[in-house]
Amino acid sequence: MEYRLERAVASFPLPYNSDGTIYREYRFSREVRDFCEQEALDPKAQLRVAKCVVVGDIGVGKTCLINRFGYNIFSNNYKATIGVDFDVQRFKILQLPFCLQIWDTAGQERFKCITSTYYRGAHVAVVVFDMSNVNSLSSAKKWVDEMLTSNAKIKPIVFLVGSKKDLVSPSVQEFIENEAIKVAQQLEAEYWSVSAQTGENIEDLFTRIAVLTFQEVIWREIEAAENEKRAADEKNKSVINYSDNFVRRKKSSCFGKSKCFSFKCFKCFKTSKK
Ligand SMILES: Nc1nc2c(ncn2[C@@H]2O[C@H](COP(=O)(O)OP(=O)(O)O)[C@@H](O)[C@H]2O)c(=O)[nH]1
Ligand SMILES: [Mg+2]
Numbered sequence: 001m002e003y004r005l006e007r008a009v010a011s012f013p014l015p016y017n018s019d020g021t022i023y024r025e026y027r028f029s030r031e032v033r034d035f036c037e038q039e040a041l042d043p044k045a046q047l048r049v050a051k052c053v054v055v056g057d058i059g060v061g062k063t064c065l066i067n068r069f070g071y072n073i074f075s076n077n078y079k080a081t082i083g084v085d086f087d088v089q090r091f092k093i094l095q096l097p098f099c100l101q102i103w104d105t106a107g108q109e110r111f112k113c114i115t116s117t118y119y120r121g122a123h124v125a126v127v128v129f130d131m132s133n134v135n136s137l138s139s140a141k142k143w144v145d146e147m148l149t150s151n152a153k154i155k156p157i158v159f160l161v162g163s164k165k166d167l168v169s170p171s172v173q174e175f176i177e178n179e180a181i182k183v184a185q186q187l188e189a190e191y192w193s194v195s196a197q198t199g200e201n202i203e204d205l206f207t208r209i210a211v212l213t214f215q216e217v218i219w220r221e222i223e224a225a226e227n228e229k230r231a232a233d234e235k236n237k238s239v240i241n242y243s244d245n246f247v248r249r250k251k252s253s254c255f256g257k258s259k260c261f262s263f264k265c266f267k268c269f270k271t272s273k274k
Contacts, residue, residue, distance in 0.1 A: 013208040016201065019189030020181040023157075023212055028094060032218050033274040034188065036094035049099040050213045051086075051121050055143045056128035057136045058109050061163035064196035065128060066104050069206045069230035074197050091205070093214045100210050105216075116150035124157040124213045131176050132167040137183060144187050157212055161205065165195040 012028055014147065015021040026037075038043045054062045067073050067187045070087050081248070086103040103122075119125075127143045129136035140160055162180050165173065177193060184191035194201040 006090040006097070007207065007210075009207055009211055009234040013204060013211050015190055015208065016205075017177070017181060017191040019232065020160075020177075020184045021173070021234070022144055022185075022188050023190055025215075029217065031222055032215055033094060035222055036216055041096040045096070047056065047097055047099065047251075048214070048217050049088075049101060050123040051101045051103065051219055052124045052126060052209060053103045053119055053122045054126045054231050055105065055109065055114065055147065057130075057139050058107075060074070060128045060130040060136050061196055062109075062128050062134075062177060065126075065161070065163060065194065067198040068088070068199055068202050069101070072199070074199070089210075091210045091214070093205075093211060094228060096119065096214075098210065098214045100206070100213065113146060113151075119147050120240055122147070122161065123216060124158045124209055126159045126161055126209065127187075128161045128163050128191065130164050131162040134176065134179070137162075137176070137180060141187060142181055155207075157216060158187055159197055159205070159209060160184045160189040160191050162193045163196060164238050165193045165200060166197050 004049075012026060015023065018024075056062055064074060067075075067088060077186045085106065086101045089100045089102060093101065103118060105114060105118065108118065123231055125144070125147050127140050129140055144158060158184060160180060162176060165183065168176065173193065177191070181191050183189075190212075191207045192201060192208075194205055196202065229253060
């Protein structure tokens with residue numbers, strides 16, 4: 001069993017198929033790079049952790065996928081439940097440490113639905129189907145719908161993953177991929193074909209998941225910082241307006257000249273109202 005401490009991501013990972021994605025950037029944006037550069041200099045910078053949930057029909061290969069990525073192992077004899085809720089994998093992206101919490105269902109999908117606690121706060125969802133069983137692809141929409149109703153606040157990034165690529169011939173693969181890409185487009189998801197048995201595309205898939213999720217987390221922080229700045233600017237502006245008014249009103253004062261009842265005069269207006 002292999003355990004890797006941290007994966008340093010050197011370059012922006014590409015999608016599996018450019019038609020099967022809605023995420024079309026091919027590099028980190030300048031704002032994200034600048035923000036991360038500043039954060040990397042800050043010794044008190046927080047550790048960023050994102051939640052990744054894995055869903056799909058029973059037996060499609062979710063647990064094998066997670067174990068191949070996390071520990072580089074594959075076994076035909078997994079129990080349905082692995083006993084822990086999630087696994088943590090560490091990355092270093094743009095010089096910042098980043099953790100992906102990868103949640104396995106622990107057998108709940110047996111009952112065709114998963115509790116909302118599982119989905120709560122998920123940044124990314126991996127919807128798995130079995131390329132050797134086309135029926136499991138038709139369940140993908142159901143899993144996405146269930147997740148969105150349970151976790152409606154912010155829509156997570158969605159990956160549609162065809163597993164067991166090693167079991168299908170090239171012609172079946174082509175057919176399934178065309179179908180799956182159409183489904184991915186409907187679901188606004190990104191499509192990948194992988195095999196946990198051979199390990200094909202597993203590292204690339206999770207690196208892509210980590211980078212897109214990291215970028216999303218950073219964008220949310222940039223937005224929050226901008227909103228905070230805007231609110232502070234608004235507050236300052238209202239203080240300035242208030243003091244402006246005061247100066248204007250002060251200027252129209254008669255400075256206590258006798259018998260002044262001018263409504264324009266700040267002091268006398270107050271006096272005449274008494
Ligand atoms: N040939 C092949 N079999 C796989 C692959 N991934 C999973 N399996 C098999 O599919 C079965 C179900 O896998 P599992 O990960 O337990 O499915 P889960 O119920 O979705 O977690 C097991 O017998 C695995 O050995 C794969 O990539 N290739
Ligand atoms: Mg499982």
